[in-house]
Amino acid sequence: MGLLIDGTWSDQWYDTKSTGGKFERSAAQFRNWVTEDGAPGPSGRGGFAADSGRYHLYVSMACPWAHRTLIFRRIKGLANHIGVSVVHPDMLGDGWTFQTDSHGAQGDGLFGLDYLHQLYTRADPAYSGRVTVPVLWDTHHNTIVSNESSEIIRMFNAAFDRLTGNTRDYWPEPMRDAIEQVNTRVYDTVNNGVYRAGFATSQSAYDQAVQALFDSLDWLETRLSAKRYLMGTQLTEADWRLFTTLVRFDSVYHLHFKCNRSRLIDYPNLWAYVRELYQVPDVADTVNMAHIVRHYHYSHDSINPNRIIPINPQLDFLAPHNRDQRPAA
The missing domain is CATH 1.20.1050.10 (Glutathione S-transferase Yfyf (Class Pi); Chain A, domain 2)
Structure with a gap:
């Protein structure tokens, strides 16, 4: 995973030498909020009202942070209101890409971009920082609303309820x-x-x-x-x-x-x-184990330099769970 420095792409991994070998994640920088009426949220600026067809979600099927947003998009009934573009599972020298091939990635559905970092510089030509998923894009203001997954799921949880009629609250x-x-x-x-x-x-x-x-x-x-x-x-x-x-x-x-x-x-x-x-219901459709396994083992050459994809265990996520038979706590 590289980063942008003043709007220019640089293939640089995290510097763990300066932290005694510890991995330290960078904080997300786009922290605006979609709200029901476009009023400002807890951070950032206002002007992002919850309208159908206005927002587009950029994700990797491999990334657990992006996966959160895909789940909320489905369980909150937003699939017909918020479009999605999926990056290629391989994240190499150019970062996340919109390459299309047999792995099932279908490219950038909005702009036909080649690389995710180009989306970031559309929002801010002088952006400096990591280029991560998920990204929630606003087609009205032509900018990134948020690239912080924990906040995107809270927007999806409540902001669009009047539009969808889905009032299930996962953050009561x-x-x-x-x-x-x-x-x-x-x-x-x-x-x-x-x-x-x-x-x-x-x-x-x-x-x-x-x-x-x-x-x-x-x-x-x-x-x-x-x-x-x-x-x-x-x-x-x-x-x-x-x-x-x-x-x-x-x-x-x-x-x-x-x-x-x-x-x-x-x-x-x-x-x-x-x-x-x-x-x-609908959650299994958000899990793409082929992308998950491919991305991690193929992209991290510092861990797996020969890019060998392992055979992996066969897990039956559809086996009976019997959790619904538990007495109330």
């Missing part, structure tokens, strides 16, 4: 403080924790990250032994934020990122929980 106000506590630990040690382990370039950085990861997986396994979902009987954004990491765990993170103390399928509650979420 009475539960927000409790959800944030869970989100914080899951993000730090699981969502980002697998990357901190996989991209570590020192033993101590790896040891610290992988220990925190499995401490949290053990905690989640215990939590889900007493609760159907992370917050109890109600499915919330906390579950979807965790799901996109867990569904990739045995096929990618266990081997490729050396998160191999245990597999997901070694955790009875976590494994059943992932199967239940996978079987929620």
Whole structure:
């Protein structure tokens, strides 16, 4: 993954030498919000009203952060209102591309661009920073609304409800403080924790990250032994934020990122929980395991220099989960 420097593409990986071998993720820079009437959101500027056909979502099917937004687009009934373009699974010297071939990527549906970084410079010709997915694009202002996945899913959760009639709330106000506590630990040690382990370039950085990861997986396994979902009987954004990491765990993170103390399928509650979420209507269509496996093993030549694609376990996400038979917590 490279970056733009004053609007010019540069193929530079993260500098872990300056951090003692630790991987440190860059913060998203576009932080505007789509709101029902276009009023300003918690950050950024206003002017982004929730209109049908106005917004376009750029994603990678491989990326867990982008996957969150694809799930919310489907479960909130936004598929007919927000278009999608999918980048190619291979992320090499040019970053994310819109190459089309047998891997099923269909290119840029708005502008016919070759590279995702060209979209960033359309929004800001002097942009400096990482070029990441997801990106939510506004066709009215011709700019990026947001490239922060955690905020895009909250826009999708509520801003378009009057348009769709889908009022299912995955971030209910009475539960927000409790959800944030869970989100914080899951993000730090699981969502980002697998990357901190996989991209570590020192033993101590790896040891610290992988220990925190499995401490949290053990905690989640215990939590889900007493609760159907992370917050109890109600499915919330906390579950979807965790799901996109867990569904990739045995096929990618266990081997490729050396998160191999245990597999997901070694955790009875976590494994059943992932199967239940996978079987929620429309969610399976957002999981492209071919892109997931191809992207990680082919793109990260510092980890897999020969770009060998592993055979991988055969996982049955459609097997009965029996979570719906659990008594109320």
